[in-house]
Amino acid sequence: MAEKKLNVLVGGEAGQGLATLGPILVKSLVRAGYHVVVTQSYQSRIRGGHNTFAIRVSVDKIAAPREAVDILVALNAETVALHRGELASRGVVVVDETFAISGDGVLVVPYKELAAGRYRNVASLGIVSYLVGLDERVVADVVAGYFGKKKKELEENRRALERAFAWAAGVDTSYQRSLVAVDEPPKRLTVNGNEAVALGAMSAGAKFCPFYPMTPSTSIPLTLIAHAEDMGLVVEQAEDEIAAINMALGASYAGAPAVVATSGGGFALMVEGVSLAAMTETPVVVVVAQRPGPATGLPTRTEQADLEFVLCAGHGEFPRAVFAPGDVAECFYLTRKAFELAQNFQGPTFVLTDQFLADSYRAVEPFDVGGLPPVGAYAAPLEFAEPYARYAVTESGVSPRLLPGASRHLVVVDSDEHTEDGHLTEDLDARRRLADKRLRKAAGLRAEVIPPRYEGNERPELLLVSWGSSAGAVAEAAAALAADGVRAATLHFSQVWPLVPSQFVNRLRGAKRSVCVEGNATGQLARLIRAETGLDVGERVSRYDGLPLTPEYILRELKK
Amino acid sequence: MAEKKLNVLVGGEAGQGLATLGPILVKSLVRAGYHVVVTQSYQSRIRGGHNTFAIRVSVDKIAAPREAVDILVALNAETVALHRGELASRGVVVVDETFAISGDGVLVVPYKELAAGRYRNVASLGIVSYLVGLDERVVADVVAGYFGKKKKELEENRRALERAFAWAAGVDTSYQRSLVAVDEPPKRLTVNGNEAVALGAMSAGAKFCPFYPMTPSTSIPLTLIAHAEDMGLVVEQAEDEIAAINMALGASYAGAPAVVATSGGGFALMVEGVSLAAMTETPVVVVVAQRPGPATGLPTRTEQADLEFVLCAGHGEFPRAVFAPGDVAECFYLTRKAFELAQNFQGPTFVLTDQFLADSYRAVEPFDVGGLPPVGAYAAPLEFAEPYARYAVTESGVSPRLLPGASRHLVVVDSDEHTEDGHLTEDLDARRRLADKRLRKAAGLRAEVIPPRYEGNERPELLLVSWGSSAGAVAEAAAALAADGVRAATLHFSQVWPLVPSQFVNRLRGAKRSVCVEGNATGQLARLIRAETGLDVGERVSRYDGLPLTPEYILRELKK
Amino acid sequence: MVKIKDYGTYETAWCPGCGNFAILEAVKKALVSADLEPHQVLFVSGIGQAAKAPHYLNANVFNGLHGRSLPVATGAKLANPELKVIVQSGDGCTYGEGGNHLLAAIRRNVDLTMLVHDNLVYGLTKGQASPTSEDGFVTKAQPHGPTAEPFNPLAVAVAMRASFVARGFSGEVDHLAELIEQALAWRGFSLVDILQPCVSFNKVNTFAWFKQRCYILPADHDAGDFDAAMKKAYEWGARIPLGVIYRRESDSFEAQFPAVAAGPLAGQEVDRAALATVFNKYA
Amino acid sequence: MVKIKDYGTYETAWCPGCGNFAILEAVKKALVSADLEPHQVLFVSGIGQAAKAPHYLNANVFNGLHGRSLPVATGAKLANPELKVIVQSGDGCTYGEGGNHLLAAIRRNVDLTMLVHDNLVYGLTKGQASPTSEDGFVTKAQPHGPTAEPFNPLAVAVAMRASFVARGFSGEVDHLAELIEQALAWRGFSLVDILQPCVSFNKVNTFAWFKQRCYILPADHDAGDFDAAMKKAYEWGARIPLGVIYRRESDSFEAQFPAVAAGPLAGQEVDRAALATVFNKYA
Ligand SMILES: Cc1ncc(C[n+]2csc(CCOP(=O)(O)OP(=O)(O)O)c2C)c(N)n1
Ligand SMILES: Cc1ncc(C[n+]2csc(CCOP(=O)(O)OP(=O)(O)O)c2C)c(N)n1
Ligand code: SF4
Ligand code: SF4
Ligand SMILES: [Mg+2]
């Protein structure tokens, strides 16, 4: 019987080729019409250690990773030792004959007959592809795309793939876990969270990205660089994160929509610059891909513990908007929204992701270029009083913004308190007027808030509250509860600041029992909700061991 | 009739000697047995502009500055123009004859007959001293102490003082505002907030203070340097604030209790280091003297707008304690407490002051050296398991701390997640255990919280809630209301984190009307209280024009 | 033709007698000689007394954070290569808090001019030692003088083979104006360290002190010769050379970015067709 | 007598073939030759592959933040001058993020040894250019090579007349161990830039590449001669000199603090009488 859902876990050392095998397998699955949710787990080292690449694949839409493994592809023996316990019933383990591992469901592969050492990951790819019922041509195409220009490598890999498929065709069918075939697979993109952020930024009109490498954010600038020439982007490695955000502000001031991406420690160094963006009223999008802290913490793992930090980062008071995408498509659309608000309200906006989402490949509906106006592009104001004053006081708090050098008008911006024309002042009335002007922008931002998404029973006995990347796990946990007859519902925040209580307090009040599910130890969203509404989200499910929330984890914790 | 209270305002350009005149006058008043509250207002420039030094002086204890001026000492004509409107009835204005200003209450002084230009500030000092009834010998003594080693200067200043007293003795007695004399004045210290922080740190056993200059914090390290040789302190100017906090952590790790002091922008650069202190469990006291932001803002003015920033500064989750002294004596004692908690709980603690308090001289009861054990001194643990593990997991979360080099035991600390012995790990169980250990320290910190101070009517119709340096203004405003028959009370937080709701929720619930009085625009304490208790402090009085809260301001706003 | 008065006159917050006035005058002269109109010029500064300078003339201004002027200037120049970008800040700002950015700017060779008002002290924060303060310079923060040796910006810049390294003095306004003009005309990063008395906090390196020591480099100084430049960079004490110390033609930073070569980024629309092609790579 | 085995053996997270192994070995050898016991030594590091090194031997360790090892080390040394403080970190950590602290450490001349594992690349973050990466070094982040000229740490250190400036190579372990021993014996700040292949991300500056070019400076190199040192600091390409490039006796930083001269600060009680006197000054 063909499967509608499967969970494939590939494990091995860093350097054994997971980072090639995984994305190729995923892209093949997406091209064959399946949905996927990828979870990458790796260590802060380049060779050795233990890494995994888990692909949950399904004929229907799915939103979260799962724990039980249907096919375990072990590139080394340690993988079997570590993950055998996670096997579902009828689970298959694919091993090399040299591991000397056997038993029920263990498929022993004579890799040395299929490929030389360097190409064994592609041989593994072939075998698992066969087991899940992928068409060899689909996989071969993806392989061809991947090794594209490197002729010799491509040849060797292609051969390994072929041999693997051929060998696999000969094994006992009990090892097969064929997926139900999808007829006429629709075109979808295979994108991870970081790529989606980068693509969203490009589509929004980003022109400038200065960066300092920091896991798990680095692939955002790397994706931008990969397309820099085609898209007319400037991407420059900065000497440190302080330089990165200040370069972004300089560029943005001069008219180039700018984005910076980093993680907690790098963001800590940008905090002064965030305050500068607010004071000078310079648009900038700041992407923070969270990882477990404090300090260096677990640099390659995931956590949702920088919410309060990002909300309060920067000295002095100023409005901001903070988005927390719940999936890869939202990474794209909310990054665009962050650009839009940064430009329209002239200040810093934030996109808060995490390692899980950053590295999680998904099948995404194609973005419609036609429907994506570049929101980031600078639009000259239609009118303004002369002599031009950069900080003319307005009702909305937003002042007409000109660009330096673009006309004879001078554009003067200042990190000190200033008069309307941008020159520094110590006049305390001016201070108050200008501070009020800046703070008035909060109302405009509030008017644009994306309300939290409510789903499920209208009179729930259990309401799960969540934010950011845990959206999928929470949704699937709620679905599982509903299937068990529990009147469950979810309230999910993809924008975490500002909050507009009227959008959701009734939902909180309407639930018999409510539980805040967060990837942190102290319950930061719960605290935020109480700060804004006075309401207590009674209980908590917390995870802070570096791994993403899963439906199973949530269900286990709820039972405790 | 002699006065029990007076408000003296001295105004002039930067460079005219206010910074000499003011402190000498204050110290003289304190030596004569009076209480004082000083408010300094100056600009971000070295010469010119307009600065004021306001001394509220009283026979009885006082807590706040006041707005109505009894004696206006104008070192330039502009001062009269700017401040004449603030005069109380029967107010006196002291001017130079060259200003060509006259009128009721204007005392025209022929300064050029009394002293050469450089010494006119001391001539002014003499005149105002005479007017308030100070004994010439008291003032002359303070002058002698001030110019101590500079013989020639001392001579010139002494002469100016003498001439001024002599001249003043001849003026109409209607200009006099003699204070009620204090018999046998008790010994008190004349100290401002920054000095008190520095003295508190020294008494607590601070040994190391790396700093980067930043108004209004700079006089903390300068005070420490002034006593460095006597007290065996190491004070070093760092290349930047990042270096400052990292140097502090290195020194603290090696056994020297360390303190850093800065303001918002400099603190922004220390945020990564704060997180490092938490992860490595290294004690450090961080003093943040607030000024108006965002960014450079108003560098020499006051504000209370970095509360949330300090509460949430640093990536990842970790416990901390944040003190906000309400007066100068508290600057001393709470800095000591911050050292105590930093050492006992092995992590970062904070002292949050502001420009008003930092520069505000007060008459302080002498500190009793005998009763001040050096809390900061490192105490070797009585027992620990061998082999020594820096992060041994304990019930309290606090691990026995040894110093590197002090024994054969090796002390290994790490910014990455680590095992108990301090070596970096990627073991996710260890992560959880160590994170739990660190977070458990929160309970210990909570047990030591200084409860908010409640004063006034037990069933108030009006409760004023406040934190930090506005304590005095709020107390005096409440007293004024009470005098008017209003059942008023105050709830004041000198420790703003952690909060223990049980210590104060009944007070909030018991008030008919409650108003949060804060030196910021968005009501940060009110938000914090709601986050921790769910309770709404209904109304707000906010000030964010760079000036400190005064009783009059609060009363005016309450009437609105 | 641009005139001095196009750059306006402003009240300043500087002390009477401060060297900053003469530097401001020299800057204006250089701008006029270079025939630059106010709107063509962008001044970027940090925080300090020197960093206030751009507020005292007509131009585009980005007055940013203490120590962070160079990254802002770099970003602005990349976004709009048509702007003439001038950075103005103090010795503390540039060589202290901002040291790492100076190293990076020299290495990048961005086309901008860095004017350092070097008064050998932190002026605005009331007289602490700066990186350039000399041995034995006593302040309230350094009661026995600085604990570290003075930073020699010229020597470091020369050692890094910076593109254009010069020293001026506020007491030689015409020479300084000329030097700034040369720096403005230079393609690439130009560093001009400008000696400046601080009458309020530097009672050692006074106007007279500088005047006595500073001399204008003779025409035969070969700014292209590394060794000669290094020697001049180290001349300090009895005699202090003024002029272009070192000069080296090298590749322009901005030219490496095709988008920048196409003019101001603000004017470049998002190419929808290219975007569609990019999206397709993920299919 | 201290033995190599006192420093232990640990499993590492480095790639097989990495130059870090040899550096670790050389460090241990130097410690043994210097007869330093593990508890007498403090290693401070930042973040990166190199920065993990101190975890792989027995000693006191403060593994701090990326780029911030030098300030931590400076603080620790001031707090306990009896510790032998060694800083170990990568080229990115030290010359990139930490550039400003390197300038300050050289100027301060704190008595500590800075070992830079210079693999000309950011290893741990998977192969971006570092400040020392050469022109044309292609990476995913630098598809046309670095946009800035390489940083020459030796030239900058010499230009600042740093106290002790040396270069080692992981492929010459004995020479490197000796160099480190000299650095440890040196009173003041010693900088040892250690060339190191990164087998995973630097396919240009490989072991063979270094081996072919590196030579040990002849005995007649005068490390006291500024010009000769500057020349050697710039030798790169066909031949790369190893050894002590520059050396200059200069005053110790710590000696300026009387409290530090009195030994570890942790052992110094608060002087109650002095405190009372201080309080009294405010009366
Ligand atoms: C991050 C930060 N740290 C410290 C300060 C305080 N600060 C303002 S100006 C200044 C020093 C200025 O010295 P310099 O750059 O030499 O300029 P000058 O005033 O001498 O012209 C300092 C330390 C600040 N504004 N921001
Ligand atoms: C503030 C901060 N920014 C960025 C990082 C990410 N990071 C970790 S190691 C590293 C580069 C390491 O390069 P290098 O110092 O040369 O060491 P190597 O790995 O090559 O030995 C970076 C950028 C970080 N940990 N902290
Ligand atoms: S303090 Fe010094 S640098 Fe600043 S304005 Fe006055 S004289 Fe000039
Ligand atoms: S990535 Fe390079 S530097 Fe890091 S361990 Fe591997 S070979 Fe060594
Ligand atoms: Mg200066």
Ligand SMILES: [Mg+2]
């Ligand atoms: Mg490196």
